[in-house]
Amino acid sequence: MVLTDTTFRKLQDIVGNAYCSRKKEDLVCYAYDATAASYLPDAVLFPGNTQEISAIINLANEDDFSVIPRGSGSGMTGGSLAVQGGVILVMSRFNRILEIDKDNLIAHAEPGVVTARFHQAVEKEGLFYPPDPSSSEFSTLGGNLAECAGGPRAVKYGVTRDYVLGLEAVLPTGEIIHVGVRTAKGVVGYDLTRLLVGSEGTLGIITRITVRLLPLPEAIRAMTAVFDSLEKAAETVSEIIAQGIIPRTLEFMDNASIRCVESHLKMDLPVEAGALLLIEVDGKFEEVDILIKQLETVCISQGAKHIKFAETKSEIANLWKARKAISPALFQYGPDKINEDIVVPRSRIPDMVRRIDALKEKTGLTMVSFGHAGDGNIHFNIMLDKKNQDDLKKAEAAIDALFEPRRSVLPNLN
């Protein structure tokens, strides 16, 4: 499939000359995402409204070219890459927060709004939009919806899908649809809203979003707990959940993550520690005080070596600076990364950690684990130089071994 000059001129007619390009220097800027892969598109478009997108899709059906919607290109699944060529639809002009409705705890926004900007806007009104993927400083609402993004707060608040009430989208037929509701409740008909969420642009291009909001929690408190081993930290996570405590976030970093961040940021982290838990609670003032004490008790009883509390906004922000630095800082361990986003039942995190430790020992490769322990979600990374064929083979075998199903990990219910 090649985009002909005639087709390109038709695209120019739809969005205007200023909003489309097929210059190499422009195409290169939209060939990447957060995977290592890169595919040069045939053209890049910046549509200004839903009708233009509908017209582009109609033309794509007539002239037979691919259309790939793109937020900030920070995805980890290749969803915004022109793998088979085609036209990249950059959604950056869909950047309006249309309404924040305080009385009804809902908001309407366009998909190109950067998530952190949306957080700030609703928080200014005393409201709260929980989904907070680690990329929120640059990723967009539309991208978050397309990927059904999670993030550290998912342990208490759920993922993006749990906040989407309604959508406007352009179907692969060019048809513009409105699905879902703009009320607090809505259960009539097939749930097309949540079918579109997480569909990575394959079922439609999201052009307008209605989300529900919560009242902003009155207080947040945070703590870190240091453990001798990752296994002990993992067992602590299971114990916290088993005791019925649901923190706002419950993150872990293994020794390799801690060392990595420390050498990068010099924050005085405990580089000898086997693992570190970063725990946040939120709610009413009285509630968070009780919760943080309960958490301290659990951590001590599970053998935590050192516990530190963060109360001020800047202390808490500092902790998150460490946590969010892991991913970019990892490359000091090697030029290439093989990373997997693993979810296990929360109670089986210790088993998974044991399996990772065994693989590390067996292969001698640099493996780094961190992530959302609270919902059983582990970000697992092997850092290596892929030019070293021997290491690459070992790493691939390790990944295969990691995912090998065992009855003990995935119990059969029958």
Place this chain on the structure above:
Amino acid sequence: MVLTDTTFRKLQDIVGNAYCSRKKEDLVCYAYDATAASYLPDAVLFPGNTQEISAIINLANEDDFSVIPRGSGSGMTGGSLAVQGGVILVMSRFNRILEIDKDNLIAHAEPGVVTARFHQAVEKEGLFYPPDPSSSEFSTLGGNLAECAGGPRAVKYGVTRDYVLGLEAVLPTGEIIHVGVRTAKGVVGYDLTRLLVGSEGTLGIITRITVRLLPLPEAIRAMTAVFDSLEKAAETVSEIIAQGIIPRTLEFMDNASIRCVESHLKMDLPVEAGALLLIEVDGKFEEVDILIKQLETVCISQGAKHIKFAETKSEIANLWKARKAISPALFQYGPDKINEDIVVPRSRIPDMVRRIDALKEKTGLTMVSFGHAGDGNIHFNIMLDKKNQDDLKKAEAAIDALFEPRRSVLPNLN
């Protein structure tokens, strides 16, 4: 379509003679649901496992008959009625709670489990399954999923869809599928789980359910607030939400509902009151005390005439007895009911109440409103004798007028 003797014998072979019938006296028992409609099926089957259901569906495709799954037949949408004849699949033998996994806050159950029984079982383990439709004493989990049931607690906890993690289902092709996850988090692939939830049996027959649970809240407190007018009560609801307070339940009853329950139950309800709000909060002990005081302040500032607190389990149960009695007690106003389940943006409840008041005055009909004010969900009823053609016409015109769209009620965002 008539079910032939040959086909019936094949059905007998699949489920066993003891578990299928086409005797009139059996068919009549499964011809009804909670609508006034009634359709006699051609046969009624009580399948014992998923494989049997798959075999029944395969036979239905070969021999061309309809299959209608049925929980307790308490639905309000006709979803379990054999409108065009066919075979009713009664799911009552799918009645096992398979596992309550305290460590991971999930449970596995079969669809025929009565919801209240499921509540009791998880609460015994210190866990909480929030969806609580008013029918929960007799409706089943499978029926709740098929209808995406709500209930009073939806204002804080959301509806059934928000708790379903994974499903086993039999497709219209006879194929048995497993969708979703059994982990806390799962965002990979199209969200077929939530597409099945709310699909009323049209996309598949649910045969196994995995739900997420919460820790059981430490404390519940309840209060009632009496207002001169329904409008004042409705404005109070808006004010509560606007202040960022999310109660566990936030129900209202209008004067007609109060009178109706009082004459039915003799509970010493304020029969002169324009409206009554029934509000519950839950959480940690300290939290509920603060919340209930905040609610008292809001209600008084909005002109509540009388406020009463319920603290013990039996006091709270008594309040719910009144609320749940409304629907059955309504028939003292007339032999027939036309009821609508309306959702409006929460802040527009006062507008909706004004519209209902105007219709009541105009038509002179008996209209009763009550329901989940907290999420803008009003159960609206006209009680009448349908044999009175004049009243019936007036009622139908009133319903049309009620739903007539107005820009002021459904604001256009563009």
